[in-house]
Amino acid sequence: MPSDAVLILGGGPAGLEAARSVADLGGRAILVEQRDTLGGTPDAAQYAALTHGMRPAEEAIGELVGAVTGHPGVEVRLRSGLIGFGGGAGDFTATLATPEGERQVQAGAVIVATGFQHFDPGRETQMYGYYEFEDVITLVDAERMLKTGTFVTPSTGQAPERVCFIQCVGSRDRQIGNEYCSKVCCGISSKQAIEIRQLVPRAKVFIFYIDMRMYGYWENELYWPAQEQHKVQYIRGIVTEILRKGDRLLIRGEDTTMGRPMEVLMDVVILAVGMEPSAGTRTVARLLGVRQNKYGFIEVPHGSLVPVATSAPGIFVAGAAAGPADLNDSMSMAGAAALRAVAAIRRATAR
Amino acid sequence: MALAVLDRYAEVPWEDKERLFEEIKADPRFADYLYGCYECGICVAACPSARFYDFSPRRIAQALAREDVALVYEQIQDDIWECSQCFSCLRCPRKNNPGGLVTIMRETAVRNGLRSAKQALEGYSRIIYKIMSTGTQVSPDMIRADAFPDWGPTAQETGDNLEVWRKALPPETLHTTSMSWDVDPKTLTELYLIWHLTGVMDMIKEIDEGLHMILLDVMEEKLEDAGYPVS
Amino acid sequence: MPISLPVVQSAPAPRGRVFTRSAPDPAEDVREKVLELEARGEWIVPRVPGPWVDVTTKYGRTKKIPLQHTWHHKSCGQCGHIPGYSTAIFWLHRTLGLDYTDPRDQTSCTAWNYYASATSNAAAQAAVALRNFAAAHETGYFPQIHCGTSYGHYKEVRAELVHHPELRARVRDIMAKLGKPMVMPEEIVHYSEWVYAVRDRLAARRIHDLSDITVTVHPACHYYKLVQEDAIYDPDIYGGQRTAVVSAVAHTLGARVADYSTWFDCCGFGFRHILVQRDFTRSFAVQRKIETMKEEANPDVTLTHDTGCVTTLDKSQFAPRAHGKTASIPVMSEAQFAALAMGAHPYRVCQLHWHAADYRPLLEKMGIDWRERWREFEDDCERIKKGEKAFLTWEDVDA
Numbered sequence: 001m002p003s004d005a006v007l008i009l010g011g012g013p014a015g016l017e018a019a020r021s022v023a024d025l026g027g028r029a030i031l032v033e034q035r036d037t038l039g040g041t042p043d044a045a046q047y048a049a050l051t052h053g054m055r056p057a058e059e060a061i062g063e064l065v066g067a068v069t070g071h072p073g074v075e076v077r078l079r080s081g082l083i084g085f086g087g088g089a090g091d092f093t094a095t096l097a098t099p100e101g102e103r104q105v106q107a108g109a110v111i112v113a114t115g116f117q118h119f120d121p122g123r124e125t126q127m128y129g130y131y132e133f134e135d136v137i138t139l140v141d142a143e144r145m146l147k148t149g150t151f152v153t154p155s156t157g158q159a160p161e162r163v164c165f166i167q168c169v170g171s172r173d174r175q176i177g178n179e180y181c182s183k184v185c186c187g188i189s190s191k192q193a194i195e196i197r198q199l200v201p202r203a204k205v206f207i208f209y210i211d212m213r214m215y216g217y218w219e220n221e222l223y224w225p226a227q228e229q230h231k232v233q234y235i236r237g238i239v240t241e242i243l244r245k246g247d248r249l250l251i252r253g254e255d256t257t258m259g260r261p262m263e264v265l266m267d268v269v270i271l272a273v274g275m276e277p278s279a280g281t282r283t284v285a286r287l288l289g290v291r292q293n294k295y296g297f298i299e300v301p302h303g304s305l306v307p308v309a310t311s312a313p314g315i316f317v318a319g320a321a322a323g324p325a326d327l328n329d330s331m332s333m334a335g336a337a338a339l340r341a342v343a344a345i346r347r348a349t350a351r
Numbered sequence: 352m353a354l355a356v357l358d359r360y361a362e363v364p365w366e367d368k369e370r371l372f373e374e375i376k377a378d379p380r381f382a383d384y385l386y387g388c389y390e391c392g393i394c395v396a397a398c399p400s401a402r403f404y405d406f407s408p409r410r411i412a413q414a415l416a417r418e419d420v421a422l423v424y425e426q427i428q429d430d431i432w433e434c435s436q437c438f439s440c441l442r443c444p445r446k447n448n449p450g451g452l453v454t455i456m457r458e459t460a461v462r463n464g465l466r467s468a469k470q471a472l473e474g475y476s477r478i479i480y481k482i483m484s485t486g487t488q489v490s491p492d493m494i495r496a497d498a499f500p501d502w503g504p505t506a507q508e509t510g511d512n513l514e515v516w517r518k519a520l521p522p523e524t525l526h527t528t529s530m531s532w533d534v535d536p537k538t539l540t541e542l543y544l545i546w547h548l549t550g551v552m553d554m555i556k557e558i559d560e561g562l563h564m565i566l567l568d569v570m571e572e573k574l575e576d577a578g579y580p581v582s
Numbered sequence: 583m584p585i586s587l588p589v590v591q592s593a594p595a596p597r598g599r600v601f602t603r604s605a606p607d608p609a610e611d612v613r614e615k616v617l618e619l620e621a622r623g624e625w626i627v628p629r630v631p632g633p634w635v636d637v638t639t640k641y642g643r644t645k646k647i648p649l650q651h652t653w654h655h656k657s658c659g660q661c662g663h664i665p666g667y668s669t670a671i672f673w674l675h676r677t678l679g680l681d682y683t684d685p686r687d688q689t690s691c692t693a694w695n696y697y698a699s700a701t702s703n704a705a706a707q708a709a710v711a712l713r714n715f716a717a718a719h720e721t722g723y724f725p726q727i728h729c730g731t732s733y734g735h736y737k738e739v740r741a742e743l744v745h746h747p748e749l750r751a752r753v754r755d756i757m758a759k760l761g762k763p764m765v766m767p768e769e770i771v772h773y774s775e776w777v778y779a780v781r782d783r784l785a786a787r788r789i790h791d792l793s794d795i796t797v798t799v800h801p802a803c804h805y806y807k808l809v810q811e812d813a814i815y816d817p818d819i820y821g822g823q824r825t826a827v828v829s830a831v832a833h834t835l836g837a838r839v840a841d842y843s844t845w846f847d848c849c850g851f852g853f854r855h856i857l858v859q860r861d862f863t864r865s866f867a868v869q870r871k872i873e874t875m876k877e878e879a880n881p882d883v884t885l886t887h888d889t890g891c892v893t894t895l896d897k898s899q900f901a902p903r904a905h906g907k908t909a910s911i912p913v914m915s916e917a918q919f920a921a922l923a924m925g926a927h928p929y930r931v932c933q934l935h936w937h938a939a940d941y942r943p944l945l946e947k948m949g950i951d952w953r954e955r956w957r958e959f960e961d962d963c964e965r966i967k968k969g970e971k972a973f974l975t976w977e978d979v980d981a
Contacts (some may be wrong), residue, residue: 020676122601122823125444126393127846131601131821172389173444175810177608210391237392240442245878254401254409255393261401379746380704399848400869403862434864435852436697437732438802441810457700472699474858479701486689487658494663502859503900505938515963520665521930521975522672524656524684526973531662535686541713541760542689548756549706558701579759 002091002348005030006341007107010038011081014319014330015113016064021338024072027345030105031074032096034081034280038065041117042173048146049195050325051187051222051229051336058147072316077103081280085287089314089349108348109314109341110288112187112298113334114280116320119170119178119273127241128169135249135266138169138273139185142192151199153267160267163196164206164251165189166239171274171324173211178295182274183324186213189272190222190232197230206233208253237262242269274324276282281321290315308337316341358421360428366422370524371459375415378455384448388412394449400574406433408440408449415452423456431456432471464557475528477561484569486542487531491517540577543570601821607641609811615744616766624750625764628719630771635779640815644770645683647779648726650680653718654773657729658690659889667892670917671728671773673931676976677924678783682726687717693735694890698854704742708749709756711739716762726771729881730888733772737812740766749834757760772805774827775814776914781834789925790948792837797919798881799839800829800871800895800909802888803848828887828916835923840879844870850898851890860901867898868907876909883917883944899939912941928952929959930979 006022006160008015011033022029037043039061042050047057068074077098084095092107118140121130130136134155137145145151153160165226167189171182186209193205212234226232239253255262277285277296285292293299293312298310298317309318316337319330360368375381394408395401401408414422434453441448460468472479482488490543496507509516517528524532546552547570556563606929623898630646639645653677660667674786676681691739692710696702718725727733743750743766750764757764777784806813819833824845832839850866852859872895875881888894896913928934928950934941935956945952962978965971 120601122821123603125442127824129823131599131823168391174386174446175444175608210389237396240393240396241846243843243845244841250843252396254395256390256392256395256409259407261396261398278404378704379743379749383742383745397846399850399852399866400862402868402870432854435848435850435855436849437848438808439803439848441807454697454700457615458703458707461700472701475699475854478857479695479699482658482690482695485694486704487662488692488694489659489662491662491665499897501864501901501921502897503938505922505936509936512963514967516935517665518966519930519959520669520933520964521974521976521979522665522669522684523973524686525661525665525668531658531660531690532688533654533686534689538689538717541762542710544760545706545709545713545756547757549703549709549752551702551706554701554703565653 001010001106003075003106003108004028004345005105005107006109006338006345007092007105008032008112008113009113009319010040010113010115010280010318010319011035011038011076011078012062012115012330013042013061013327014115014321015040015111015332017331018113018318018338019112020064020067020071021335022342023068023071023267025338027073027342029074030077030080030107031068032077032080033335034079034183034252034278035081038068038076038078045118045140046144046147049191051184051191051329054191056319082284082287082319084134085289088263089312089344092314104247109316111337111341112281112284112288112290112310112317112321113319114284114314114321116275116281116324117278119276121169121271121273123176124169124271125173125175126239127167128269130271132245133242133249136269136271138271139188139192140273142270146192146195146199149199151196161201162204162206162264162266163270164208164254164266165193165270165272167207167209167272168238169271169273170276178274178276180295180324181213183213184326185272186272187218187222187319187326189270190218190226191230192270194222194226194230197232200350204233206235208235208237208239210236210238275320277321288312288315293323295323297321306340308333308340314344359425360421363424365420368420371411371427372418372420372423373461374459374463375455378458380451381455384451384455385412385415386447387443388416388445388447391444392441393444394440394447397442398438399437400433400435404433406430408434408453411452412447412449427456427460428467431460432467458554461554461558469558472558476559479559480562480566483555483566485530486534486539490528490530491560492528536573537577540573540579543574544579546570547574601817601823603642607643608907609641609745611643611811612741613768614742616740616768619744619766625766626719627766627768628724629768631724635830637775637779637814638816640811640813643811644895645812645814646777647771647775649776649780650675650682650722651723652682652726652776653721653723654682654684655688655691655714655718655725655727655732656684657732657889659694659893660728664889664892664896664933664936664937666918667889667915668728670915670921670932673921673926673979674777674780674784674917677787680781683721683723685717685721688714691729691732691735693731694853696735697731698857704749705752705756706937707735708739708753709741712753712757712766713760713762714766715765715767716757718767719763721766724771725767726773726776728773728889730772730802730804731890733770734808736770737809740770741809741835770812772827772887774805774916777831777920778814778827781831784831784920785834785836786922787924788835790923790950792835792948795837795883795944795947796840796879796881797832797837798842798875798879798884799832799845800849800884800886800891801825801828801845802886802891805888811832824968828885831916832885840881842875842878844864844874845873849891849894851894853890856894863894864898864901867894868902868909871895872899872911873909875911881911882947883912883914883919883941885914885919887916898937910939912939912944913937915940922948922950926957927958927979930962930974935959
């Protein structure tokens, strides 16, 4: 039976914005989220400040959540997940596992907003010792610390003197298979570098990179302020090994600008881990029968001018479920997906 | 045309450099060893030779990727013998194999009898002789104080007691002094045949004619006895 | 004289961090391709004989390690210059009652020469490998490879043969002329993987207490850097983040395994360098490895699992004394160390008299009376000199 509901899978930024947009257009959204709160990864991972304008994540995400909670056009189902799916565009039937047991919902269109997961540094090709050394942390660990308004060397609890970031961890790597760029890590690292310099003015902060991905306004809003105002040191050359030396960490890389091997002691090393498809993205892709690209993200047909399309009519994608995305991307895609979903439903109803 | 401003081998004809370059590229393994390079420097960071010499696996990969014929020629003359073939550079995130590229470049240098290759392998010929003729790279009787004075007093002690010490080894195959273990003569014949059939003897001829003649002497008779006509 | 320095232990693993592999693994499994080629009739793939032990490799795949019925592919540098290493490997097999054969129909892999001088080529190297595999197959025993370089090189050759039909064709021609079949074993097994697989059995026969012995481990580049996916990784050892062989053995034997900041560094062997450009090798070995180990871990012994590494680390320590560098650490294979711990004779079996760095303090600390053992060995040598004995035998050793 044709339905006018838009089923949105995932309650992170993309899903929230999609739900709000659908409701704003006068449509009906069913928002399904597996956790017991909305907010997605920025909430689960306790992000501190968003790279975008350094706005506190909690506040920004809170705004997105607030726009949807209690909205008459949005039915929110928490602690729920997709377990079955059938039908065609305009007339889908989804089976959900909910706290009240299995539920069937009808939908005219679906938006996949199941997002990403952070790369696990244990699979990294280089020897970073994340599972050996407490002072080797990821961007996510750092973000959690920054949220508490402090930044310390984890093993000692003291303020660090030397901190470095290593870019492209789990991205741009043919050995792991993630041959893409995760897009946001250069920006996030630069942002965190600035925050650390602000919190610990005596700390020297380095970023070891292959290329600095500073798209558009990130260049003048993040990159130059980091270098010029906050004296963050960008060194071109990726670290290959991290080992313990005395009570500090020894990192080993090549300073390619100077053309020689380098070994430097650090107190804290932050791995700029990339994005991979989340377990939810993989599961949902399989259940919906939409094509995934070779990395496991939802495939947007190549060369399509519809960046939210999937291989199945009536099913759209928004945010990092389709590949590395920053917040802007997620918000934009969410709006576009909502638009197309509602338009498709109305065309079908009009016939 | 050379991208470099300084061309150290300007007097060498371009065709010679190009021919060597094409030979390297034509090796069947080349496509497995070189993809793109984003100059991350991991290979240099991991490389032991980079710490001791002015050697850079990154520059090797880059020169070949850029098809910089003149620079590759410089490297094949000056740099490739510094690589210690440890393959730490296989950490490359693009799966390049700079050590493998060096291997191909070395084979090319040897096949073409480049003087730099001959120089690099000077003093090494008795080892080539040992491996080619006995099927073992080193032998107990090579441990002598005059050959390895820098290994300390054990070199002298070992040399003095070699015969007895080799007999004082429980494994029956190790009672040898001129080869590392007792290799069956039939096995050696098979090895010689492999060297002949794969063109290795021709490579040795380019590098060291004297060595080549000695080896041929040792091998030819055994091969003909065993019924493998060599010429 | 050993310097009294505090021993630096690895810090305990960070709280709450346990690595479990969650995503699908990327590298192709070349062993599957090997079996595909067998199905197409291109070569014979001798299977690992039972009983075998399943071990885990880098991406969580299983590798089969045969316990017995093994064809010992010897290492030239090992048998030639540090024969206690080879003898200890055989002794361990004999002590555990696991049968093996020590063939004469075996050439060196010739990779030392290949990596040193490139006076060879892909076809010759592949033919040498396959000739050895065919020789093993003819005996019905399964190859166990003693040298790290042979092992790494043969894996390289396996990948080249799998991916290049024209190379296979060339090698087939050569094998035909030799009257030998094309053979590629189901697994390429390094002896240190066997030692890893039987480490509990070795520990059960340990007679010396090693709890006071500090060990540093040097993992061989050619074991785990060449064809990385095939090396053993174990979640109990460094959280599965570093290759587990040797470390696992030392740990199971009850020794203290200490970390140091140049763990992943090459030893500096260099293949050609150690023979004709030795300043590189000894500078690297002593300054990057030995001195760092001494300063940071002050080990009683350093263990490794490759011929070149033992040779480099052991023989490089003397010359630098001319520059005032006196750090000295005894060097041996984990096979020799395990054998010593199990009561093997330091001279008749471990043949430590071929080693350069002073191992006597280690033996004393382990409670081994090396003076008495040396007297016994000198007596053996006397008897040989006088012609009363032709050779030292396995029976002499078991006595």
